Amino acid sequence: QSALTQPPSASGSPGQSVAISCTGTSSDIGGYNYVSWYQQYPGRAPKLMIYDVSKRPSGVPDRFSGSKSGNTASLTVSGLQTEDEAYYYCSSYGGSSNLVFGGGTKLTVL
Amino acid sequence: EVHLVESGGGLVQPGGSLRLSCAASGFTFSLYWMSWVRQAPGRGLEWVANINTDGSGKYFVDSVKGRFTISRDNAKNSLYLEMNSLRVEDTAVYYCALNNNWRFDPWGQGTLVTVSS
Numbered sequence: 349q350s351a352l353t354q355p356p357s358a359s360g361s362p363g364q365s366v367a368i369s370c371t372g373t374s375s376d377i378g379g380y381n382y383v384s385w386y387q388q389y390p391g392r393a394p395k396l397m398i399y400d401v402s403k404r405p406s407g408v409p410d411r412f413s414g415s416k417s418g419n420t421a422s423l424t425v426s427g428l429q430t431e432d433e434a435y436y437y438c439s440s441y442g443g444s445s446n447l448v449f450g451g452g453t454k455l456t457v458l
Numbered sequence: 459e460v461h462l463v464e465s466g467g468g469l470v471q472p473g474g475s476l477r478l479s480c481a482a483s484g485f486t487f488s489l490y491w492m493s494w495v496r497q498a499p500g501r502g503l504e505w506v507a508n509i510n511t512d513g514s515g516k517y518f519v520d521s522v523k524g525r526f527t528i529s530r531d532n533a534k535n536s537l538y539l540e541m542n543s544l545r546v547e548d549t550a551v552y553y554c555a556l557n558n559n560w561r562f563d564p565w566g567q568g569t570l571v572t573v574s575s
Binding site: 351405450451452 | 510517553568
């Protein structure tokens with residue numbers, strides 16, 4: 349049940365693209381296609397942005413995309429907008445009906 | 459619209475107990491796993507517990523095993539988290555969430571639990 353590893357911060361200018369990585373192990377990210385990404389504004393509840401590695405819930409802009417290679421998942425935000433400035437958390441199923449989150453990444457839009 | 463509302467948070471002394479509730483609406487509650495996730499002040503998200511549809515399967519993060527229990531009342535569309543032997547490090551906002559194949563959506567607004575003497 350070790351936390352997934354995310355960079356503490358990421359940044360980009362409006363209109364640019366930024367990728368946030370999430371590294372786990374073969375027991376979580378590498379073993380299952382149940383990676384999700386959540387967006388959280390300070391003082392607010394998290395919001396699901398990506399699930400099953402690369403699927404977008406209804407209402408989430410297609411500027412948000414997800415992928416996975418081996419034990420590392422990535423969230424890419426294209427065409428950055430000021431409202432994308434928030435914290436982003438990855439999660440993965442970890443087997444035995446357990447779930448693990450990443451430590452979170454603060455995305456700053458410069 | 460799917461809606462989750464937590465309640466029951468508050469200030470409790472170390473070693474004390476607290477019971478959180480989560481009222482669900484807008485979906486067939488009995489068909490879905492449910493989960494609790496917490497967030498300590500200024501920290502990241504931590505999965506706490508899952509419960510399956512009929513309550514026969516309960517799963518916990520190691521740090522709360524033996525102290526917390528999760529339950530549900532499908533007739534009342536409600537989820538619960540019973541927290542005993544509380545520690546200072548259990549201080550956090552506790553969220554309930556609908557667990558649909560390991561994607562948590564939606565989340566409640568959260569309830570703050572503060573463990574302090």
